[in-house]
Amino acid sequence: MKKTILILLLLVISTSLTAQTIVVNEYFNGFVQKREFVELLVIQNNLDLRGMQIRDFSSAGSPQSPLYFTYNPYWNNLKSGLIILITLDTSLFIQDTNKSDYSICIKFNSQDTTYIRGTIFNIANASDAVQIRTVDTSHVHGLSHGTANQNSLPMPKAHWSSALSGGVNVGGASLYFTKSTIMSLSDFANNNCLAVDTSNGGTPGLPNDNAGNLQYILSLRQSSGIIKNSTLAEEFQLYQNYPNPFNPTTNIKFSIPTNGTVALKLYDILGNEVINIFNGYLNSGIYTINLNASNLPSGIYFCNLNFTNLNGTTFFDSKKLILTK
Secondary structure: HHHHHHHHHHHHHHHHHHHOEEEEEEEOOOOOOOOOOEEEEOOOOOEEOOOOEEEEEEOOHHHHEOEEOOOOOHHHOEEOEEEEEEEEEOOOOEHHHHHHHEEEEEOOOOOOOOEEEEEOOOOOOOOOOEEEEEEEOEEEEEEEOOOOOOOOOOOOOOEEEEOOOOOOOOOOEEEEEOOHHHOOOEEEEOOOHHEOOOOOOOOOOOOOOOOOOHHHHHHHHHOEEEEEEOOOOOOOOOOEEOOOOOOEEEEEEEEEOOOEEEEEEEEEEOOEEEEEEEEEEEEEEEEEEEEEOOOOOOOOEEEEEEEEOOOEEEEEEEEEEEEOO
């Protein structure tokens, strides 16, 4: 009997972790400086976010009125690995609704309910909790910090026991996920995978680190494999892939200092196109894309990057890749 109860308990816990469709990846409490944001990470491919809610709690642990995602078709069929940044209506953030680069920014404006409506969050320094809920108000995932909100959220959640005390320069602190190895979904309910940034103002719209969080997000984007590492790109550049030689996957990094169309293709030594790696419109930034060449034989290949935009700007570069099986 005890064995049966234990098995059932393990199944319930496992289901609660693997059923997550979206998680709170980071939040920042700089409300006075209008830098406050909540960052979500889509886990389930083709997610329908319409009608779902973000709800925060007071510093005393009381639930506040939620913020709703509207029933705009924009929120349907969201791809896994998409980072959704929700911010205050301030010039510190730029609204970006282009989902092709897997990072969007939606600014709250009570007069514009195109994408979100309801009550904007106000994350307290001493203690708070941020929760994602379904249309029928069922808990999906949450983050919390401080004593008063230690038990505000059900599992799956992750909790930081201390207050968020920000530095002078940024006026707040962010609570975010990180890990030194590739993350699994269960890590999003692991307190030991949390960290606090008190000096840099967080990483809104970007991976939280260059290790676990980055690698986990890359794994979610295996269909296209693209991730935006930074919005700051000073020049056009196609970097050498890493690792190289590789078998069978490698990362390709490039930077574009202006918006435009990027065509990234792989050719064999005879000049035949073998993989259309990426072809689409991207905002300026530095990107990493994962290439899977498991269906190709060993040999020398060339990765070509072509960039164009409506202003007539063009760029081309090519790198040699060595596939060794």
